[in-house]
Amino acid sequence: MGVLLSSQKHRFHYFDVTVDTGDRKGSGTDSHIYIALHDVDENRSIDIELNHTLQDNFQRGSTDHFRISSGVKSLADLKFIEIWRDTTGLFDDWCCEIITVVDLRTKKKYIFPVHRWILPHKIFHLQQYDMVLPQDDEKAAQRRDELEIRKRLYQLAYVGDLQIPRIKDFPSDEAFSEDYKWDIRSIALKVGIAAKIREFTTERFQSLDDVEDLYYPPILPKPWAVNNWRCDKEFGYNRMNGCNPSHIRLCSQIPNSFAVSEDDLKPILEGLTIEETIDRKRLFIINFEFLRDLPCQEGAKMCAPKALFFVNNEKYLIPVAIQLFPDPADDNPVFYPSDPEYTWLLAKMYFCNADASVHQAASHFGMTHVVMESAAIATHHCLSPSHPIFRLLAPHFLNIIAINNKGLDLLMGKGSISDTLMVTGSVGVSEIINRTWKEWRLDQQGSFLKDLEDRGVDDPDVLPNYHYRDDALLIHNAIREYARTIIECFYDSPAKIEGDHELQEWGRFLSGTSSKMGEITVKMKGVPNDGNFRSAEDVSEVVTGFIFICSVTHAAVNFGIYDQYAFPPSYPGWLHGDPPTSKEPVSEQDVFSQLPTKQDIVHWMTVAKVLSERGTKPLGDFELQYIYHPVGLEALNKFRKDLERAGDIIDERNRTRETPYTYLHPKQVPNSISI
Ligand SMILES: [Fe+2]
Numbered sequence: 264m265g266v267l268l269s270s271q272k273h274r275f276h277y278f279d280v281t282v283d284t285g286d287r288k289g290s291g292t293d294s295h296i297y298i299a300l301h302d303v304d305e306n307r308s309i310d311i312e313l314n315h316t317l318q319d320n321f322q323r324g325s326t327d328h329f330r331i332s333s334g335v336k337s338l339a340d341l342k343f344i345e346i347w348r349d350t351t352g353l354f355d356d357w358c359c360e361i362i363t364v365v366d367l368r369t370k371k372k373y374i375f376p377v378h379r380w381i382l383p384h385k386i387f388h389l390q391q392y393d394m395v396l397p398q399d400d401e402k403a404a405q406r407r408d409e410l411e412i413r414k415r416l417y418q419l420a421y422v423g424d425l426q427i428p429r430i431k432d433f434p435s436d437e438a439f440s441e442d443y444k445w446d447i448r449s450i451a452l453k454v455g456i457a458a459k460i461r462e463f464t465t466e467r468f469q470s471l472d473d474v475e476d477l478y479y480p481p482i483l484p485k486p487w488a489v490n491n492w493r494c495d496k497e498f499g500y501n502r503m504n505g506c507n508p509s510h511i512r513l514c515s516q517i518p519n520s521f522a523v524s525e526d527d528l529k530p531i532l533e534g535l536t537i538e539e540t541i542d543r544k545r546l547f548i549i550n551f552e553f554l555r556d557l558p559c560q561e562g563a564k565m566c567a568p569k570a571l572f573f574v575n576n577e578k579y580l581i582p583v584a585i586q587l588f589p590d591p592a593d594d595n596p597v598f599y600p601s602d603p604e605y606t607w608l609l610a611k612m613y614f615c616n617a618d619a620s621v622h623q624a625a626s627h628f629g630m631t632h633v634v635m636e637s638a639a640i641a642t643h644h645c646l647s648p649s650h651p652i653f654r655l656l657a658p659h660f661l662n663i664i665a666i667n668n669k670g671l672d673l674l675m676g677k678g679s680i681s682d683t684l685m686v687t688g689s690v691g692v693s694e695i696i697n698r699t700w701k702e703w704r705l706d707q708q709g710s711f712l713k714d715l716e717d718r719g720v721d722d723p724d725v726l727p728n729y730h731y732r733d734d735a736l737l738i739h740n741a742i743r744e745y746a747r748t749i750i751e752c753f754y755d756s757p758a759k760i761e762g763d764h765e766l767q768e769w770g771r772f773l774s775g776t777s778s779k780m781g782e783i784t785v786k787m788k789g790v791p792n793d794g795n796f797r798s799a800e801d802v803s804e805v806v807t808g809f810i811f812i813c814s815v816t817h818a819a820v821n822f823g824i825y826d827q828y829a830f831p832p833s834y835p836g837w838l839h840g841d842p843p844t845s846k847e848p849v850s851e852q853d854v855f856s857q858l859p860t861k862q863d864i865v866h867w868m869t870v871a872k873v874l875s876e877r878g879t880k881p882l883g884d885f886e887l888q889y890i891y892h893p894v895g896l897e898a899l900n901k902f903r904k905d906l907e908r909a910g911d912i913i914d915e916r917n918r919t920r921e922t923p924y925t926y927l928h929p930k931q932v933p934n935s936i937s938i
Pocket residue numbers: 627632817821936938
């Protein structure tokens with residue numbers, strides 16, 4: 264920066280300008296960049312070129328500093344800036360992240376977050392913090408034009424058999440940064456090399472002793488399930504704290520189709536009758552009857568099981584009965600822990616096969632990746648990047664369209680691992696997603712507190728050791744307060760909500776209740792008042808739900824994948840045989856012969872390992888900070904402190920837990936779905 268002569272200092276009003284250029288492919292520019300400053304008294308600086316002639320400015324990921332003369336004697340407090348560029352140079356596209364202006368007389372700092380591609384020869388006006396409701400935006404025409412372009416860019420379409428709409432055409436803006444820390448190919452390559460060097464003397468498992476051969480630490484470590492999988496206590500624990508933790512519910516009545524016998528159950532219920540266990544809230548159920556007649560791999564047997572669980576005197580949740588198919592029949596008996604050892608084990612394995620199918624298709628792909636892609640598109644389609652709700656949600660939608668575009672087809676499309684490694688095949692995966700989506704509501708399954716309440720599992724005294732619930736609750740409270748603080752600041756009266764046409768359009772597009780001719784909308788059920796937002800509480804509910812699903816829900820169902828799937832006897836994606844149809848004893852070899860081949864299992868482990876990698880920063884520590892508004896910054900600081908406190912509490916809990924639960928430690932929960 265040059266030294267100012269005292270005569271210059273007095274003649275003109277000087278400012279320091281700092282410009283951050285984006286860190287994605289093609290962000291840097293060789294074009295000429297200009298700026299003009301406007302103050303609250305409607306004075307304007309001259310047109311100023313931001314240029315250090317001896318430096319290569321505005322390179323990707325760089326920060327450039329300029330000392331500029333406004334060319335006028337004095338400017339009052341700044342109100343907005345104009346920026347624009349020409350088309351000089353080979354690389355003229357420019358993605359600008361943020362511009363900071365410091366008044367050298369008053370030392371006052373003005374922050375203008377941009378987060379946009381700046382188009383050539385088009386003057387772009389930016390207000391401080393760029394966080395304003397549409398009805399308060401003085402540059403309404405600019406905002407409308409920008410949103411029109413985004414509406415064309417972000418459109419929904421039905422892809423394949425899925426009934427949840429996805430992106431119609433992938434926008435180049437959504438591509439991963441080249442140096443995105445998580446690189447699918449390099450991890451897959453590393454793990455794949457380990458997989459290739461494995462040599463097996465037999466194709467299939469003969470016994471549990473063979474299992475040891477599978478692992479290759481540290482690339483393919485031995486999952487903890489190896490040592491614990493047979494026991495009923497672990498089976499119960501995994502239903503609460505494995506990678507599919509949201510299906511267990513309090514049993515207030517045994518379904519008519521569940522042919523459990525009081526006589527068979529009584530010895531397992533520590534002397535209580537079924538009625539007594541229900542009265543004392545000690546009986547729980549998981550019911551996967553909705554898998555009935557699911558299309559799956561040719562010749563494969565897919566169960567639609569239900570299982571009863573009991574909280575015993577030692578406070579452990581243990582399975583007490585499993586029925587593998589929906590309707591009672593002689594060849595569809597209820598299995599109990601008192602049955603022959605390997606018959607009971609096989610019944611548990613078939614239950615887990617159904618659990619894994621629901622997990623991968625619905626809990627993971629469908630209700631986090633796909634539904635949140637749809638929500639992200641709705642947000643890009645309806646809200647200006649200057650909208651407070653857009654800025655609040657942006658870090659949590661980062662990469663989701665890209666990861667789905669890049670990875671989801673490899674996982675659930677035709678010829679994907681769903682076809683090679685899952686009993687459901689890709690057809691079954693789509694069908695499970697569609698059946699789940701048909702019943703799914705944002706204000707029920709998509710609302711953490713309501714979901715716990717509906718399932719009757721919100722009380723730790725009733726269902727102890729439900730670590731998923733206890734840890735998720737801490738983060739949920741932090742997210743809710745963070746979102747609510749910012750939302751209430753902008754919507755301090757119902758009139759502000761009614762008058763926000765972008766917000767109402769977002770509600771309509773999400774809910775899809777009054778779609779225009781030919782328009783594809785999300786059609787998400789359970790959006791407050793069918794998308795007609797009336798209060799700040801309505802908006803907070805949706806925003807909290809989306810942030811929670813993108814961070815906590817996804818982390819809970821994603822990062823335990825290796826621990827569960829890498830040991831298929833505990834969580835098999837496919838069983839090559841027949842489910843037990845009687846209580847006849849079966850041998851250990853009968854059980855193990857149903858497992859996939861060892862090569863298939865190593866393939867599964869490779870995929871599971873890749874999916875368990877974290878590539879982005881933890882919650883609250885954003886890759887890109889979108890909010891600089893003072894109220895937003897204060898809320899963000901509080902959010903970070905709340906998360907830190909939650910982390911301390913979880914550390915403390917894990918010191919005394921029999922098995923530490925780490926998937927929802929805030930340091931392990933990414934901001935968005937990026938794997
Ligand atoms: Fe995922």
